[in-house]
Amino acid sequence: MSLSAGGYGQNMLPVAATITGIDRLTDKDCVFSIRLSKGGILRFRASQFVILSLFGIGEAPISISSSPLDSEKSFELCIRVVGNLTRAVHRLSVGDKVGIRGPYGNGFPMERIEGRDVVIVAGGLGLAPLRSLIRHVIHERDRYGRVIVLIGAKRPQDILFKEDILLWEANPSIEVHLTVDVAVPPWDKHVGVITKLFRYVDVDSLNAVAAVVGPPIMYRFVVSEILNKGLFEGNIYLSLERRMRCGIGKCGHCQINGIYLCQDGPVLSYMEARKLKEAL
Amino acid sequence: MDRTIKYDGVEGFIARLMDNYDVIAPVPREDRFVFDLLTEPSGAVMEYGTTLLPPVKWIYRNNEPLLKFDLEDIEKTKAVIDVRQQVLLFVHPCDINAINIMDEVLAEEPADENYLAIRRATVIIGYECLTPCREDTLCYDKGCHYADRGYDVIFTDIGSGFYVRVETGRGKEIVGGDPSFRKAVYDDRIALMLRRDEGGLRFGRAVAGEMGKLSHLLKENYDDDIWDVKGERCLSCGACNIVCPTCYCFDTVDEIGSDMREGCRYRRWDGCQLEGFCKVASGENFRDSAAARIRHRVFKKEVYLKKRFGRSGCVGCGRCIDSCMAGISIIDIFNHIMEKRHA
Amino acid sequence: MRPKIGVFSFTSCEGCQLQVLNLEDELLHLIEQVEFVNFREMMSEKGENYEIAFVEGSITRESEEGDLERIRNKAGILVAFGACAHIGGINVLKNVCPKDMWLTATYGRRDLFSDTIPVKRIKDVVDVDYVLPGCPIDKEEFLRFVQALVLEIEPRLPDYPVCVECRSRGNICLVEQGRWCLGSVTRAGCDAICPTYRDNCTGCRGLTEDPNIKSLFNILLEKGFTREQIESKFGLFNGLEGISGPGSTED
Numbered sequence: 083m084s085l086s087a088g089g090y091g092q093n094m095l096p097v098a099a100t101i102t103g104i105d106r107l108t109d110k111d112c113v114f115s116i117r118l119s120k121g122g123i124l125r126f127r128a129s130q131f132v133i134l135s136l137f138g139i140g141e142a143p144i145s146i147s148s149s150p151l152d153s154e155k156s157f158e159l160c161i162r163v164v165g166n167l168t169r170a171v172h173r174l175s176v177g178d179k180v181g182i183r184g185p186y187g188n189g190f191p192m193e194r195i196e197g198r199d200v201v202i203v204a205g206g207l208g209l210a211p212l213r214s215l216i217r218h219v220i221h222e223r224d225r226y227g228r229v230i231v232l233i234g235a236k237r238p239q240d241i242l243f244k245e246d247i248l249l250w251e252a253n254p255s256i257e258v259h260l261t262v263d264v265a266v267p268p269w270d271k272h273v274g275v276i277t278k279l280f281r282y283v284d285v286d287s288l289n290a291v292a293a294v295v296g297p298p299i300m301y302r303f304v305v306s307e308i309l310n311k312g313l314f315e316g317n318i319y320l321s322l323e324r325r326m327r328c329g330i331g332k333c334g335h336c337q338i339n340g341i342y343l344c345q346d347g348p349v350l351s352y353m354e355a356r357k358l359k360e361a362l
Numbered sequence: 363m364d365r366t367i368k369y370d371g372v373e374g375f376i377a378r379l380m381d382n383y384d385v386i387a388p389v390p391r392e393d394r395f396v397f398d399l400l401t402e403p404s405g406a407v408m409e410y411g412t413t414l415l416p417p418v419k420w421i422y423r424n425n426e427p428l429l430k431f432d433l434e435d436i437e438k439t440k441a442v443i444d445v446r447q448q449v450l451l452f453v454h455p456c457d458i459n460a461i462n463i464m465d466e467v468l469a470e471e472p473a474d475e476n477y478l479a480i481r482r483a484t485v486i487i488g489y490e491c492l493t494p495c496r497e498d499t500l501c502y503d504k505g506c507h508y509a510d511r512g513y514d515v516i517f518t519d520i521g522s523g524f525y526v527r528v529e530t531g532r533g534k535e536i537v538g539g540d541p542s543f544r545k546a547v548y549d550d551r552i553a554l555m556l557r558r559d560e561g562g563l564r565f566g567r568a569v570a571g572e573m574g575k576l577s578h579l580l581k582e583n584y585d586d587d588i589w590d591v592k593g594e595r596c597l598s599c600g601a602c603n604i605v606c607p608t609c610y611c612f613d614t615v616d617e618i619g620s621d622m623r624e625g626c627r628y629r630r631w632d633g634c635q636l637e638g639f640c641k642v643a644s645g646e647n648f649r650d651s652a653a654a655r656i657r658h659r660v661f662k663k664e665v666y667l668k669k670r671f672g673r674s675g676c677v678g679c680g681r682c683i684d685s686c687m688a689g690i691s692i693i694d695i696f697n698h699i700m701e702k703r704h705a
Numbered sequence: 706m707r708p709k710i711g712v713f714s715f716t717s718c719e720g721c722q723l724q725v726l727n728l729e730d731e732l733l734h735l736i737e738q739v740e741f742v743n744f745r746e747m748m749s750e751k752g753e754n755y756e757i758a759f760v761e762g763s764i765t766r767e768s769e770e771g772d773l774e775r776i777r778n779k780a781g782i783l784v785a786f787g788a789c790a791h792i793g794g795i796n797v798l799k800n801v802c803p804k805d806m807w808l809t810a811t812y813g814r815r816d817l818f819s820d821t822i823p824v825k826r827i828k829d830v831v832d833v834d835y836v837l838p839g840c841p842i843d844k845e846e847f848l849r850f851v852q853a854l855v856l857e858i859e860p861r862l863p864d865y866p867v868c869v870e871c872r873s874r875g876n877i878c879l880v881e882q883g884r885w886c887l888g889s890v891t892r893a894g895c896d897a898i899c900p901t902y903r904d905n906c907t908g909c910r911g912l913t914e915d916p917n918i919k920s921l922f923n924i925l926l927e928k929g930f931t932r933e934q935i936e937s938k939f940g941l942f943n944g945l946e947g948i949s950g951p952g953s954t955e956d
Contacts, residue, residue: 594920620731
């Protein structure tokens with residue numbers, strides 16, 4: 083077979099990037115700081131994702147956990163070991179190279195969040211993309227109203243970004259509430275499902291938005307709590323997960339009814355998601 | 363300027379095409395037909411029933427290389443497109459319409475550049491159907507028993523030879539300089555008109571009801587029992603996806619040479635009817651019943667693509683019906699849904 | 706640093722081992738990646754320091770169980786290698802046939818193999834880490850499998866049925882032609898070699914993860930095959946899967 087490299091065909095071509103830092107969060111999650119080679123800059127919005135390549139193993143979509151306002155030089159990916167690719171990434175060291183393409187997806191519509199109260203609900207690994215949003219909001223804190231962050235995890239040791247959470251808890255301009263399904267001493271915060279934290283949510287419902295990311299089972303229950311608080315369906319944003327391969331709206335895996343999540347998502351307003359029977 | 367060619371001039375024309383192109387033509391396989399690379403000009407068949415795989419699969423190929431990589435040096439990774447100058451010969455109108463759909467869908471930004479590059483290097487010579495090639499077809503319902511664009515030239519049997527309509531500049535180049543063709547005259551055009559009129563009468567509807575309402579009726583019947591009924595029967599074998607001329611879902615696989623130094627990332631055909639299509643690494647399967655998968659296939663063609671591109675993604679070739687060993691037929695599904703309006 | 710591999714054989718034709726030797730062009734590259742320390746068909750040394758054991762064949766004598774357990778105890782990774790090891794393979798036919806009958810039919814006498822027991826799969830005796838299916842195994846799949854082990858990633862098998870590969874090759878469906886074929890419920894990876902050469906898929910690579918056996922059974926009944934015929938087709942390789950037709954007590 084003759085393989086001819088042309089000037090085209092770049093849509094599925096990753097660029098080289100270097101791991102500049104690795105921070106272990108839990109026994110199965112690490113945060114990788116990534117810098118693109120040749121001074122490349124990844125311009126992205128909160129809750130966009132990249133597709134990470136290890137050649138010979140494959141690719142996987144990974145949401146960006148740093149804020150677009152953090153640094154131009156690098157970005158952060160929180161990666162949980164779930165399959166071959168992620169397991170192999172966890173074996174890499176600082177200085178090793180990976181392939182990156184993207185960013186893909188729409189990200190959170192910051193312009194529609196500005197000036198409003200913000201309720202952020204993160205279940206488990208859902209904090210990975212939401213950390214990007216939280217950091218973004220903190221960066222330009224005066225542009226938003228009340229900011230309330232609800233975080234749920236299985237056990238205390240499963241909570242991601244504990245260092246960030248300590249900073250957020252110490253920050254008087256935002257409210258953070260944590261819960262775990264199963265408490266392990268010395269846990270002294272809430273125990274139970276994340277919906278229990280909604281009693282702390284007191285916002286200007288007509289002028290508030292919510293951002294929700296978590297395991298598939300979580301959405302219905304959390305959305306119902308948010309609706310009970312009086313928020314508009316169009317002001318509730320969910321970031322969904324599906325199998326993704328190409329990132330360019332072609333391979334079909336991430337399709338939810340008529341939309342390609344990689345292009346039209348991963349962030350959907352509840353108003354949109356509600357109309358998609360396969361979404362929730 | 364249109365041309366004509368005598369029956370006995372065709373083989374010479376094919377021989378000259380083979381000098382400059384890979385010529386992919388319908389050839390017999392047992393009692394059926396496939397598009398295959400011609401080795402002899404006489405190998406091509408003009409009168410053939412729908413091929414097992416559609417010709418578009420020579421543009422959207424299985425195991426298409428996307429990237430070449432070096433395991434030692436990631437910077438050496440490069441995109442590859444395996445382009446060959448090829449002619450798809452004697453393509454039926456349904457399959458030309460399918461290629462038109464693929465062209466539109468895969469050109470939507472961010473485009474599928476591999477497909478587009480190979481498509482640009484592909485000459486399409488059509489062969490007009492004057493009689494239905496099979497029973498289980500809904501090409502007439504879909505208005506795809508004829509094609510008015512998408513080919514470079516198209517042959518129509520007019521009794522004395524073939525009338526050759528020339529659609530593109532590339533088509534003009536191919537037939538213009540070839541000694542087998544002569545310019546079409548008034549009588550040839552009359553013969554073409556008559557033949558096409560006669561031919562049109564031989565086609566009939568397979569689906570009772572207005573096709574224009576299908577999309578709407580499907581949406582109304584999203585939760586109909588038919589999906590469960592068909593789902594129980596479905597083997598989730600993916601045959602309908604693989605043989606469909608407008609199915610383009612794919613997976614990628616990395617393969618490494620036995621020396622463990624270099625490798626290639628390939629595109630491999632995938633199908634939404636397969637059990638693992640929507641399964642993520644953590645084990646969650648976002649479309650885990652055959653019923654939901656069949657519904658997705660039908661909705662993708664008739665609702666989602668229609669909404670996005672203004673036309674149905676099904677050209678009515680009938681291959682999915684033909685290839686289903688469980689006997690699941692979109693004609694049955696469409697008729698069932700069409701009846702629902704009266705329910 | 707090269708992982709050490711042992712290849713072992715129980716009751717089988719040893720054709721799967723032969724497939725490894727058939728990797729003529731790649732064999733030199735392969736031994737740069739891994740070290741074979743015990744491989745009867747290839748070498749006379751019998752090293753015991755293997756990390757990965759490829760075990761071929763099924764268990765048909767009690768004495769084999771102890772041998773297999775010893776291999777399991779030494780190997781970090783144990784791979785059931787080929788259909789006999791994976792699903793019992795055609796050896797399982799012995800289980801459904803009176804001993805006198807198969808002895809007489811096969812050897813013309815019945816006073817042989819006093820120590821034979823009903824066929825067991827490798828997984829019926831010891832824990833199996835991975836499976837490399839097929840009768841015989843696919844040598845390319847073996848190469849990719851070893852590559853995965855060298856790269857320390859999970860070797861993956863296709864999760865789709867043989868039909869995908871068969872249709873992708875533009876084959877005419879055997880079932881459509883009125884013949885029987887188990888490709889629609891059988892794990893792909895063989896590139897549909899049997900149907901491509903117009904032979905029935907006998908299911909040698911084992912079932913897919915969620916096979917619709919009931920539907921295939923009904924389809925074959927509708928095509929005129931009898932329940933007994935269909936059960937015997939499944940029994941050829943998948944005799945230990947407990948497949949039976951509609952209406953039976955196990956249905």
